[in-house]
Amino acid sequence: MPQLPAKSRFEFSGGNLCLDFANTVDNRTSGHSKDLLTSYADLLHWGQEAGVVSPKGAERLRRLAEEAPGHAKSALRSAAQTREAIYSVFAAVVGRRGVPGAALGSLNTALQQASEHAQIVQRNRHFSWEWALPEESLESVVWPVARAAAELLTSEDLVLVRECAAEDCGWLFLDKTKNHRRRWCDMKTCGNRDKARRYYERTRKE
Numbered sequence: 001m002p003q004l005p006a007k008s009r010f011e012f013s014g015g016n017l018c019l020d021f022a023n024t025v026d027n028r029t030s031g032h033s034k035d036l037l038t039s040y041a042d043l044l045h046w047g048q049e050a051g052v053v054s055p056k057g058a059e060r061l062r063r064l065a066e067e068a069p070g071h072a073k074s075a076l077r078s079a080a081q082t083r084e085a086i087y088s089v090f091a092a093v094v095g096r097r098g099v100p101g102a103a104l105g106s107l108n109t110a111l112q113q114a115s116e117h118a119q120i121v122q123r124n125r126h127f128s129w130e131w132a133l134p135e136e137s138l139e140s141v142v143w144p145v146a147r148a149a150a151e152l153l154t155s156e157d158l159v160l161v162r163e164c165a166a167e168d169c170g171w172l173f174l175d176k177t178k179n180h181r182r183r184w185c186d187m188k189t190c191g192n193r194d195k196a197r198r199y200y201e202r203t204r205k206e
């Protein structure tokens with residue numbers, strides 16, 4: 001079974017799969033952003049931690065990626081493209097700016113590719129959506145992400161999407177707090193940093 005790193009470098013504070021995926025870039029709006037997905041193995045780790053790739057599926061995909069490194073590279077590139085499209089679309093919605101047509105187009109392309117693999121299965125009397133053979137396609141990590149983005153964009157929860165108030169963060173999250181006043185992606189990191197900064201400014205003035 002592929003080993004997950006002991007300590008995860010990913011955070012899942014977005015409250016939605018597609019926002020968590022957008023948040024795989026650290027310090028996005030700082031001018032020195034850091035991409036957390038630098039290899040196909042990273043993408044697989046993320047997929048496993050996000051719960052969209054099973055351990056068995058990850059094992060199979062890892063082997064496929066080793067056999068076809070060029071394909072794995074292009075799958076990673078296309079995943080990153082979808083991620084940037086998701087960020088652009090949601091950040092524009094949050095900022096009440098026009099959504100860039102290219103970003104929406106790119107998201108639609110990912111959605112169409114995912115839809116080719118979507119199927120309905122029946123268990124007992126229930127039907128549910130499932131993906132057909134995700135362990136055979138290097139692109140499959142992004143299928144549920146694209147669908148989550150489409151569902152969020154068309155849901156009432158869209159108004160609850162926020163961008164972290166820290167200047168250099170750029171992480172997106174769904175504000176499910178009671179009074180809808182959550183400002184930080186994570187109180188422990190961005191929230192604390194801001195508190196420390198304000199404390200510093202206050203004590204310096206005094």
Ligand SMILES: [Zn+2]
Pocket residue numbers: 164165166169170171184185186190
């Ligand atoms: Zn933040």
